[in-house]
Amino acid sequence: MTGDTHRRTVTITSPHGLHLRPISQFVELANQYQCDVSVSKGPQRVNGKSAINLLGLAATPGTQLDLEVTGPDATQAIDPLAEALARVFPDD
Amino acid sequence: MEIKRGIAVSPGVAIGPALVVDTEGYRIPQRFIDRGQRGDERARLRAALAAAAKEAQARQDTINQKLGKQYGAIFAAHALLIEDPELIREYDALIDKNHTAEYAVSQVIRRHAKALESLVSAQFSTRSADLFDIEKAILRQLLGSKSEELKHLKEPVIVLAHDLTPSETAALDPKLVYAFATESGGRASHTAIMAGMLEIPAVVGLGRFLTDLSGADEVIVDGNRGVLIIDPDEETREHYIETQQTIGTFLRELGELRDLPAETKDGVRVQLMGNIEFPQEVQHCQDRGADGVGLYRTEFLYLNKTADPDEGEHVDAYMAVLRSLGSKPVVIRTLDLGADKFANRVEKHNEERNPSLGLRSIRLCLRSLALFKTQLRAILRASAYGDVRIMFPMISTLMELRQCKLILAEVKEDLEEENIAFNRKLPVGTMIEVPSAALMARELAREVDFFSIGTNDLIQYTLAADRTNETVANLYTAGDPAVLRLIAQVVAAAQAQASPGDNGAGPQRTVEVSVCGEMSGDPIYTLLLLGLGLRQLSVAPQNIPEIKKVIRTATLTEAKDVAAAALKLDTARDVNNYLRDRTRRILPEVVS
Numbered sequence: 284m285t286g287d288t289h290r291r292t293v294t295i296t297s298p299h300g301l302h303l304r305p306i307s308q309f310v311e312l313a314n315q316y317q318c319d320v321s322v323s324k325g326p327q328r329v330n331g332k333s334a335i336n337l338l339g340l341a342a343t344p345g346t347q348l349d350l351e352v353t354g355p356d357a358t359q360a361i362d363p364l365a366e367a368l369a370r371v372f373p374d375d
Numbered sequence: 376m377e378i379k380r381g382i383a384v385s386p387g388v389a390i391g392p393a394l395v396v397d398t399e400g401y402r403i404p405q406r407f408i409d410r411g412q413r414g415d416e417r418a419r420l421r422a423a424l425a426a427a428a429k430e431a432q433a434r435q436d437t438i439n440q441k442l443g444k445q446y447g448a449i450f451a452a453h454a455l456l457i458e459d460p461e462l463i464r465e466y467d468a469l470i471d472k473n474h475t476a477e478y479a480v481s482q483v484i485r486r487h488a489k490a491l492e493s494l495v496s497a498q499f500s501t502r503s504a505d506l507f508d509i510e511k512a513i514l515r516q517l518l519g520s521k522s523e524e525l526k527h528l529k530e531p532v533i534v535l536a537h538d539l540t541p542s543e544t545a546a547l548d549p550k551l552v553y554a555f556a557t558e559s560g561g562r563a564s565h566t567a568i569m570a571g572m573l574e575i576p577a578v579v580g581l582g583r584f585l586t587d588l589s590g591a592d593e594v595i596v597d598g599n600r601g602v603l604i605i606d607p608d609e610e611t612r613e614h615y616i617e618t619q620q621t622i623g624t625f626l627r628e629l630g631e632l633r634d635l636p637a638e639t640k641d642g643v644r645v646q647l648m649g650n651i652e653f654p655q656e657v658q659h660c661q662d663r664g665a666d667g668v669g670l671y672r673t674e675f676l677y678l679n680k681t682a683d684p685d686e687g688e689h690v691d692a693y694m695a696v697l698r699s700l701g702s703k704p705v706v707i708r709t710l711d712l713g714a715d716k717f718a719n720r721v722e723k724h725n726e727e728r729n730p731s732l733g734l735r736s737i738r739l740c741l742r743s744l745a746l747f748k749t750q751l752r753a754i755l756r757a758s759a760y761g762d763v764r765i766m767f768p769m770i771s772t773l774m775e776l777r778q779c780k781l782i783l784a785e786v787k788e789d790l791e792e793e794n795i796a797f798n799r800k801l802p803v804g805t806m807i808e809v810p811s812a813a814l815m816a817r818e819l820a821r822e823v824d825f826f827s828i829g830t831n832d833l834i835q836y837t838l839a840a841d842r843t844n845e846t847v848a849n850l851y852t853a854g855d856p857a858v859l860r861l862i863a864q865v866v867a868a869a870q871a872q873a874s875p876g877d878n879g880a881g882p883q884r885t886v887e888v889s890v891c892g893e894m895s896g897d898p899i900y901t902l903l904l905l906g907l908g909l910r911q912l913s914v915a916p917q918n919i920p921e922i923k924k925v926i927r928t929a930t931l932t933e934a935k936d937v938a939a940a941a942l943k944l945d946t947a948r949d950v951n952n953y954l955r956d957r958t959r960r961i962l963p964e965v966v967s
Binding site (some may be wrong): 336339 | 445450451455456459460461462487490491494505675681827
């Protein structure tokens with residue numbers, strides 16, 4: 284896919300980590316963009332539009348994740364996606 | 376009779392006939408297809424996935440309406456998982472090896488569930504139930520068969536299962552299901568959360584027991600103690616019927632307390648307030664008849680942002696609290712976070728070897744003045760619209776308090792110049808949560824309007840014990856004599872201020888003291904705290920009815936007696952046993 288590539292490092296601060304609910308909000312948002320979205324935890328790199336792969340990262344609180352978006356709307360996508368990944372879900 | 380022990384996740388007691396739900400139930404009829412059928416098989420799978428996703432979305436709408444959005448969100452996640460691009464790739468790969476769609480789905484999902492279960496962290500492993508749930512949803516579409524579902528119940532039962540998936544739990548009708556008990560599942564599982572929401576007693580993580588059961592055995596689920604009793608004997612049965620009645624009466628009584636004041640039998644009024652983290656929680660306080668918000672923790676304004684919150688965001692949150700609270704007071708605590716907790720700090724601090732003794736809370740604010748002043752401005756602006764009070768956390772020296780007040784004065788001056796309204800007499804308080812502050816309470820009292828004793832940190836710092844570290848957690852208890860003495864000393868220092876002083880503040884000056892740590896929400900400490908002279912307690916909203924009940928059952932005379940006796944005891948164990956005993960004498964229901 285052509286277009287820009289943007290990267291952002293995000294630290295998970297939700298007390299229960301990146302579990303199903305934050306993941307599904309992130310994927311719903313990612314699906315609104317055409318660009319490829321990938322999320323990496325160290326060497327483990329997965330499709331950011333796949334909830335099952337994101338669950339498999341087991342991102343506990345304090346985990347640093349690298350977000351990368353590539354494609355025609357990458358510039359518009361990077362900020363909202365980074366914010367969604369960093370969002371805190373305190374009460375579940 | 377057989378007794379099984381598990382994890383209590385939703386309180387209450389139920390007695391009834393057992394219904395065993397077999398969740399393994401779907402049998403895969405056929406594993407292979409002919410090579411030529413691959414295309415058709417993929418199409419059949421696509422249609423089933425679309426239908427299952429649609430069903431999950433419909434369920435989401437139903438649950439949104441029935442229980443609220445945060446619960447429906449689970450099914451939005453299911454819809455996403457059903458059509459997950461990576462899972463579909465894996466199903467297709469198996470179909471390409473001439474497997475049926477059913478087999479592919481079952482294999483792939485079970486492999487992922489197993490991988491999730493092997494993850495170290497409990498909150499992730501419990502999510503495998505969600506995967507089994509979507510497996511069933513897809514298979515149901517593929518096989519077209521209707522299973523005996525829980526929503527078709529005719530008479531009340533107690534549901535026993537290996538594991539209940541979230542949609543099975545949500546389909547339970549509380550009128551027809553008295554309780555449930557499962558072999559697996561953890562405290563953080565969706566099933567546990569939903570059971571609490573539906574207010575059905577539930578015990579999970581019981582280990583294998585289903586194989587021991589025949590059809591219509593009678594069982595008892597004790598959701599308070601985490602116990603399942605199979606085929607109870609007559610004595611046990613009677614005991615539990617009695618317990619059920621006691622619990623019912625007690626809950627009704629607590630509900631009736633809502634509009635009654637927190638007042639002792641001999642007429643001493645206590646301000647019973649709620650602790651909150653989010654503006655929406657004010658409603659939880661109001662629902663239980665709180666006298667106000669005794670501790671508004673503001674950390675969450677900072678935590679979920681890519682930039683620090685601006686003044687407007689602060690003001691919006693504070694105004695939302697004031698709108699729900701009416702004329703009742705709210706104590707806003709300024710930022711109480713460690714440097715390590717900021718995801719979005721531009722300057723990365725060096726990693727601290729001992730963060731709880733490091734640059735955190737007020738220490739951090741005093742080094743980040745722009746950040747601090749933004750919050751102070753917002754608190755002052757909100758003070759024009761309600762009974763707002765400001766409180767500084769983790770003060771350990773008089774100098775720190777003076778610095779805070781100086782900065783507050785500067786911000787007030789700025790607002791004056793800008794002609795922005797605020798309460799010039801905004802009450803200023805300090806947390807007493809560091810032993811040095813407790814020891815210097817007399818001096819601190821001269822310069823503030825109120826104290827709030829934060830027992831969580833006070834205990835941790837006094838006993839040098841981190842309560843989340845289980846190897847030293849036995850040291851961490853509010854009943855430790857050292858903690859009691861510090862609290863007594865702080866109250867005495869505040870009361871000394873209330874009498875005519877030499878500081879020019881006049882004879883009417885009072886320094887209020889409240890306790891806002893978890894100690895204040897534990898009923899065994901209520902008599903002690905009243906007896907020590909506390910007239911203000913701030914507790915988690917759900918603890919309000921119980922604490923109010925203790926207050927309304929006690930007299931000040933006996934509370935003083937309890938405090939005097941407790942202060943003479945030498946060990947935490949003696950103190951806690953004594954307090955439990957004295958509380959049990961007036962209100963046995965609240966002592967576990």
